[in-house]
Amino acid sequence: MLALALAACGGGSGSTQQPAQSASGGTGAQDAFNAAVTGVFNPSTKKGGTLKAAHSSDWDSLDPGDTYYGYSFDFGRFYWRTLTMYKPGPGPEGNTVVPDLAESLGTPSDDGKTWTYKIKSGLKFEDGTPITAKDVAYAVARSFDKETFPHGPSYLNELLAWPKDFKGVYKTPDVDYSSAVEATDDTTVVFHLNKPFASMDYIVQMPMTAPVPKDKDTGAKYREKVVSSGPYKFETNEIGKRFALVRNDQWDPATDPNRPALPDRIEVQLNVNADDLDNQIISGDIQLDIPGTGMQPAALGKVLPDPALKARTDNPTIPRLWYVSVIPDNAPLDNVNCRKAVMFAADRVANQTAYGGEVAGGEIATNVMPPAIVGQEKFDLYPSADNKGDLTKAKEALAACGKPDGFTTTMAYRSDRPREKALAEAMEQALSRVGIKLTLKGFPASSYFSDYAGNVNYVKENGIGLAAHGWGSDWPDGYGFLQAIVDSRTIRDAGNYNLSVKNPEVDKLIDQASGELDEAARAKLWVEVDKKVMEDASILPVVWAKSLLMRGKGLTNVAYNEGQSMYDYIMLGVE
Incomplete structure (x- = not known):
């Protein structure tokens, strides 16, 4: 995948020339307009450093069962894993799904009304507790409650064969929901649908399949302390202000070929004025604009006429x-x-x-x-x-x-x-x-x-x-x-x-x-x-x-992912 970036980065396929000093202020690839749309800009395997990001609003919710913004689906993969996920990287392949927690894509039966997923071995939560199929089934069931979790997708509410008296795991804790989703053993999750459906592998890349340990679930307050299944965990979380992620030492990269997990630390500021955020991306104080919807009108008049600034942008x-x-x-x-x-x-x-x-x-x-x-x-x-x-x-x-x-x-x-x-x-x-x-x-x-x-x-x-x-x-x-x-x-x-x-x-x-x-x-x-x-x-x-996206100064492995419809955040590193 990284080899795809060579032509986009100005070196040409097979070039042995050293990349020029970038306008981003780093020492990596030469900046070029749309360089991250068709390839990986500034490829690197270097680990370390701090990725600095900001958001012009508050998060809808950091709880994987209660979020539905595209930026959250993209960024959340730093701290959660789901049954499947969009394939990382640039180009049309970013629209395909690949296994994540699951060993393979789902197996349909009963003419598409039943879907079965086998969970990989060796998966752990941040506290060292094994991740099992029961944690995935429970996560799906808890997300059913749209009064407690109003933000999240409702696809599985409508597609699965929920019992009529099930109102969610908090209101009806004793109701058996295995008619909709069940763990038949520690490694097998089975979904029972009320009608045939061919696109289940796309549904289960959504974060309502990110595992949640039942004994750590605090309902609406879970957003304050999410238990990580991904390569990073929360160090701090000041709701509405900022949060920081650090490495999760219980994450095993051998089970996860999709996440390079390059930065040591990720810092996110919330409720930053959108125009100020653009200016900080331009200056290099911030490296990543979390919403991923593009620069604001005030910045466009500065960026588009300036060849050096425009060269740091992508226009997918x-x-x-x-x-x-x-x-x-x-x-x-x-x-x-x-x-x-x-x-x-x-x-x-x-x-x-x-x-x-x-x-x-x-x-x-x-x-x-x-x-x-x-x-x-x-x-x-x-x-x-x-x-x-x-x-x-x-x-x-x-x-x-x-x-x-x-x-x-x-x-x-x-x-x-x-x-x-x-x-x-x-x-x-x-x-x-x-x-x-x-x-x-x-x-x-x-x-x-x-x-x-x-x-x-x-x-x-x-x-x-x-x-x-x-x-x-x-x-x-x-x-x-x-x-x-x-x-x-x-x-x-x-x-x-x-x-x-x-x-x-x-x-x-x-x-x-x-x-x-x-x-x-x-x-x-x-x-x-x-x-x-x-x-x-x-x-x-x-x-x-x-959208006109700007690559932050000093970022490595920048690629526009078609599945995420923005930069592929989990690929990013810092110089």
Whole structure:
């Protein structure tokens, strides 16, 4: 894998020339634009040093059963292990899954309704206790409780054959959940599904399969002291401020060919102003921007015109959509024509600019699924000649929904994300052209879904009609991208990622698509799901994302991983 980096690093395949001093200030490879997209930039096996990272918000949760941000899935692999994982490194192979805790990928039986995984031997928690299949089964069962753990994925809640009286391991501790997941012995985990499902290996790379020792589980407080199964463990953890990881001496590299575990120490600062974080990446005070969504607009004007700074950046196209949820919970947006008025009145160019333009933001999106998703088709139900909105159509839609003079609603966005604030302001200006008045409200990213935009009662009580949102594929097919954000049956009281799509016809199409065994036919059905969502006007696409990522000074082994849709954090080292 490391040999792939030679051409990207300026030496050329087989070159014996010494790399030039890098603009990053290190002594490794020569900086080059997009060097980490197709290869590994500045390859090294050197161990030691401190990786310094920062986040512009708080973590949603460090608990593997209660987290659902892409950065957390990526970074969390420093301290947790799951049954499978995305293959480390650059290029298309990053979309494939490989065994992690498991000896091999899963074995399906019963026409795909049962999946079996064998656990490797020699695995230990940080305290030296052996990791067994029971710890994995327990971790899956504890993640079922979405009141205690509102953030995490709900795939296994819906796919597994849970007993009807099971409410979670805390509320119903005596209920046997082996009908859904069980450890048949110390090394065998068996999943029992309620319907055939072909993509289980992708599901179990998610952190709800990271083992949790039952006797160390503290429920909602477990996020304060997670027991490590990976190469690093928590030295300190000041919730909302900072935490530090150090080496876990019970981790056996012989069981883990995927994690080089190069730094001795990893320090993370939380709630750092996003623009300040960019400046610290540029200067070298910070080496890694944890969210991995790209530089903010303020930094782009400094970085893109400067050849030396631009050479430290990568500009991948990612399987992510930035969008606005158009929420039908409150009048008048419960009327589809009022929602269509929003779709027609939006200024797509201004929205794209809010995210950083074509280079740093992405391609103007006209439907939900990004081009990187298998079988995606582009279509446009709300066209305008210049992509700046069709105000005539918007006014016709307003008249059709009984609001010819417009209406007032509230738009939510994540206050610690400058691009979302800019998007909200662009929407406010564009919609005002047809009399739709927005009140803008910003909320912290760490609780955005649990307490605000993804909280059913809050949305209804506070009249939230629009909400800035973004979604990246959990894996690169229609189910992996769409199901979590358009299936109304995933909606719970809080922690929702589907904020706006509540259509039984969409749900029916999802069931048809997920049960279709023919790949081509299945892809066509996911396009039909996409079209139905757009007809419903419950998602306003903004951009199919590109991001401008900056490699921190002194980093080694930098590679953009397609599965993670950001740099592959577990590969990183420091010079």
